Amino acid sequence: MTKISDITIIDDDAITVFGLRKLISRTVDCESIISYGNGLLAYDGIKKRLEQKERIPQIIFLDINMPIMDGWEFLEVFIKLPISDKIRINIVTSSIDPFDKKQWDFYKNKSHHLITFNQKPIDWDKIAEITKIV
């Protein structure tokens, strides 16, 4: 079992959050899983931890369609945060809009973090693949 200290889930859908937690906890040896209901909450949370020199997540599961601040808006501000570590950001979405793929391409090349694009539903094999530490 991979050992990971912190994982963050950003999604407004309670069922998805429940599912991801379940999948992760069975696949990965993880100290803490934190979830946020939208991008802004997550950004504020991570920023605060960064400022207080607390641990920041090694893996982020990110939804795209969310109220207040969506996944892309979150990425826009997140990649500007002073984080030297390479964070794995797994985009998890049910969108098949080509616009979202384009956005993914854009941010993938703009950031030193690893950003993956994953279509729902996520199964056991998939979760194992995208929780590998980079």
Place this chain on the structure above:
Amino acid sequence: MIKVPLTLNTSYIINQLPTPTAFIDTDYNIVHTSNKWKSIFSNNSENYKSKSLFKLFPHLSPKWKMVLENCFKGNAQPMGIHKTKNINEEELWFEWSNAPWYDSDENIVGAIIQLYDITDSINNEIELRKKDLQLQQQAEITKIGRWEYDLKDNKLTWCTTTKAIHEVPPHFKPNIENALFYYKEGHSRNAISMALFEAQDNGKAWSNLKLQIITANGNEKWVMASGKPVYNKGELVGLVGTFQDIHNQVEADIKSLDNEKLLRTLIDNLPVNVYIKDTESRKILVNKAECEFLGVDNPEDILGKSDFELYPKESAIKSREEDLRVMSTLKPVIGKETINIKLDGKETSFLSSKIPLLNNKGIAYGLVGISLDISKLKEKESELRNIINIASIQNKKLLNFAHIVSHNLRSHSANFSMLLNFLESEPDEEEKVRIIGMLSEASNNLLDTLDNLNDVISINTHTNIEKQKINLHDKVISVNQNLISYLFNNNATIKNNIPTNFNVKSVPSYLDNILTNFITNSVRYKDPNRKPIITLSAVKKNNYSILTIADNGLGIDLEKYGKKLFGMYKTFHEHKDAKGIGLYITKNQIDAMNGKVEVTSKVGEGTEFKIFFNDKD
């Protein structure tokens, strides 16, 4: 025969004869001459006596010898005319006459020859003949014939040209009756008859009457007839006049008149504006369409005017510059799209051409302008563009909608699939119950989503929705009634400032939904620190009834969220009721009624929505 010498006395008498007279003997020798003769033919010093007449006048016809022989026999005959020179070498014409010369015994001893100077009349005759010839030549060249009418003898004379015009043979003898008969029946014959009558009775001349004749050969011809009465000692003796063949000119005139008429008819009935301008850009010809365009009945109202008098200064300057360019470069402007603004501000789109008019030296003396009104075409074009625009917006919306639908349905089905997967492998009974609970939640969410999508689809598919006239003031009151407990619970106040007689055109159910949505939105996103106040007002402007809904709520950061404000499932406030579907549906309903919605907002102060209801159907 015995010659009788003349006495000195006789000789003296002969000398004094007033006419040039010579006495010759039977040998043609001149015996006596009068002083007059001498003064013409010889110097005084020269002796004429005893010289043969034929020697003195070597050019006399030898026939005259015979005549004189007869005279000697007492049988005097006329001699004729002879040209000779006098002592001053002047040519003179004389008519010679003779008579037998009897002596006192009644014996013929010779002949007496008398000369009559007819030089003047001969010269006159020559002159006359010359004039006649000239006249005839002139007549042949100009085709102007002459005629004379002698009233006393009732005799009409036509010159050869006049006859030729009438196409009668040279020997034709006209009279006043048949002459009139050649004029074409009707106007021509009446006119000439009247002219003749006026000339005879009132002494009036007539000139340049353009009349038609029918010639002897049956050809119709245009002639110009002139004439005047001739008086002798105050008494009318006849008429003279001229007669000219002007058929070709008249035909040419008629033809050019016809051509002009044809051209005029053509340009007047062309469905384009046609004008001709001179070098100063003044209009010198306009067609009917141009008159109608400029709003005048009479072309005279435009002719001579330049663009500076017909159009606003700015466009006149432009047009003048173009005119000058066309006339100086001689390059026509063809089919250029222009917008013409009249003095009254009316705009017309034209497809206009300007073509330089060249004189025979190749220099422009003006230009022809042709303008086709394409305003209607332009209107159609912009309508079409509008439709394409709408179609492309609709298409975009449809695609967007398709993505939303697929996203939403997929996200639910993904949840189902995931939860079912868990359920299969879940050994813990308690956890199983929890998963089943989630499954039923997911199922409810899916149903909600389907309901929402169905609402949106029904708005966008009911394209032939029936709009009705609805009193907006009353409608707001009735919506308030429905929301009364909600408003009461939130301490909200509605201010209905809409005029009581204010009507909008809307689908009734849409209007209900629009009002309910905006009002509940305003209450939902109220500022927790103050009581929500929602103010509704309305005005009419440019075919729109504009409803303004202003609140004192939280406000929205439009720079951040403006684009997403009316998107589906977009929410900007952390609020448990926010579903992000209300404004999306509302916007769709407003769009479906050809309306629009605008928003202004300040975070912390409030939001103002302006909803535009289209007054047209």
